[in-house]
Amino acid sequence: MTNDIKDLLRITEKDLTILSSHQEMINHTNTMVIEARLTNSPDRCLNCGCSAIGEEKKRNIVKNGFKKSVLRFEPYQFLPTVMRLAKQRFACRSCKSFWTLQTQLVDEFCFIATHVKLKILSLLKEKISATLIAKLCSVSVNTVLRLLRSLEDYIPGDEGIALPKVLMVDEFKSHLSVEDKMTFICADGESGKLVDILPSKKLDYLVDHFKKSPDCERVRFIVTDMNAAYFQLIPKVFKNAELIIDRFHIIKRLNDAFNEFRVREFKHLMTNGNKSAARKIKSNWRRFLKNSQNIDISTYKSWRSFPTPRFPLLTEQMMLDRLLSYSSALRLAYDCFHSLTDAIRRKDDTEFFDILQNLPLELDEDFRHILVHLMTYETGIRNAMKYPYSNGKIEAKNTHIKTLKRNLYGFKSYTNTKIRIFLLNGLIEIK
Template sequence: MNSNQIFEMALCLEKPWQIKEIVMTKPDGVNQGQIDIHIDFERGHKFHGGKTHDTVERTWQHLNFFQHKCFLHARVPRIQTADGKTETVKVPWARPGSGFTLMFEAYSMLLIESEMPVTKAADIMDVYPQRIWNVFSYWINKAHKSADHSGIEILGIDETSSKKGHSYVTVAVDMDERKVVYAVPGKGADTIDKVAKHLENKGCKREQIRQTCIDMSPAFVSGILHNFKDASITFDKFHIVKFINEAMDKVRKLERKEFAMLKGYKYTFLKNNRNLSESAKEDKYNILMLMPNLANAYRLKELFNEFWTFKDKEQATAYLAYWCDLVKESGIFPFIDAVKTIQAHWFGIITYTETNLTNGILEGINSKIQLAKKRARGYRNISNFINMIYFISGKLKFDYPLYST
């Protein structure tokens, strides 16, 4: 068996393709050389689809052979079809339009799958990062296009940022499958329009969506009411709790203007007792004994948390109404403002007792997204960011060749 036959086996070449020549160049004093493998097809072979019209020279970068760069070169035939058109024959080792072999692309994707930043993967593959991004985008778009989104019934929607403080992306999640189904730039009501259109194109009718979980964003509310008229809205529990905690902290800040001793006790009044040390619990108790207004605010905060324990909608409704009356009687303005917000979003809060939906799944996905953003030090290209979201949270299935190490 000669070297040509060995390389033919390694490249999985089958008739009519065969290696014509292998050339290795290695300048003196340099460790890395280059291997050029020239591939040709058997003379007289008739390719399926038409008569050979002419050939064009093509080159693809392959995986390194040891430390040496490797390139494949081939005369690719163009055939004349029955309708008079000219088409280029597809070669088995590369996809059309790519300057890399399939194995090169598969290994690049494997590096990214191992949570390696694209720029680092590009360094290892010894190419410009944008070329790896192009490979990455191709396989992500192909997999996302073929993904099945037709059976979604419960939809969660949240936003995330591609860079610190701006460039937001709205993310739609199949809450049952715990995967991102669509991501779109922005965070306005029009993003929900685009989510609905995507789902329709995937065979998921708008009336099929029966439940949604969102934060209290007016844009999201408007978008849901417009696009998913049959769906219930559940406002995320953690966003509402955060809103109540902000009211609690405003009271603490107001009290701190008169009592300097409250400095540094922000989380003492926001955390649950089980998350506080014994000394922190004692400090909290002593402060509440000395400050009736702060104590009343803390009581309201704790009473509100009882709402989440109700399973019966009527009982939950009655309790929330009772709590709102207590707040109004207290005269504590930050909590009175919170009541106005709760009353404006009443049904979406009450619905929690029936659906038990939270954005916990979305928060988990967002944590992974933000970790990827941190590794990449932000994303300037919003399309790259969206593709990375699909990659890490879309549970996509890829059909590139498996590369085994």
């Protein structure tokens, strides 16, 4: 019977005997208690190495009572489970030393069974909070955090991180410290694997950090968005690298600029009398952003803004033309906006910059200003169309990090966060 319990608990230690099991209240919780004993007869003293039975059959090593300890196990059938283990103590008559028999179930000076620890470690790879892990494993939150911290040594140091050929750089909001709210993240542009996370996105810090790395020269491309000043890393650290501006960010920049202009134009029409046209432009805002190649030119329908029988049946293209006929400024901006996004989709950088250089003079000034500003990033934008790399993979990583952050109710400690993110990305291997 007691051997069956041993089997159920998957304990293979032959010196351990299970005596009984019962339920008991421990810390106001009904707990399953397994009473067990650990004993054997050693051949030699651990301290002086003398043999257990000396000359004239005199015993050198004698049993010296038991040391009791309570080991935390995984919950059994939802019942918190502990093992009350009596470990044999020995005394050596020859060198007057004492020792206690150790078990493989737990590390020395620890009360959490090794397989519970392994369970905690595997749960730390999931996007769940430490509090939930503690509850699932019937341990305290501090135990979980302590175990998490113990993985800190597995994080490679500054010099140990290998840099890839294509380095995607970005940041995410962490609110970990007051001085820098953004955490820097970089990943391999080809495999999508996480490379590193750094506590600050400040340029000086990054330059100092990357200078320590032996393979700065290996980096051939830096992929970034237009918001941050990461392109300044190229002349300072990555001397062999070329800049690539993420092409989805270029499109987003264009989208935002066009949207802002559309809102201004809506307000202008509202104050200048043509309220009905303004409202139609407002309610169809999404259609202005739709890829002009995908606009339907063959199906005739009735539209909410142009209902029959007051209006004839129209195709999507005809409806759009009608909307644009209300404002020549909008028409002009619309055409510019779509010829630019089109050039990006076709990866035609020559055409893209041709359009930018020959923008019509009547174009709205603010809108035009944003477009002209893109010329600052000419090399990066041209490279975006020339090479296949974008920041898509790092954006996906950031989404995972956001989920983790939400499930953790925010990040509190930088190191803990870094370990969790490394675990999540499989950069720390637990054996």
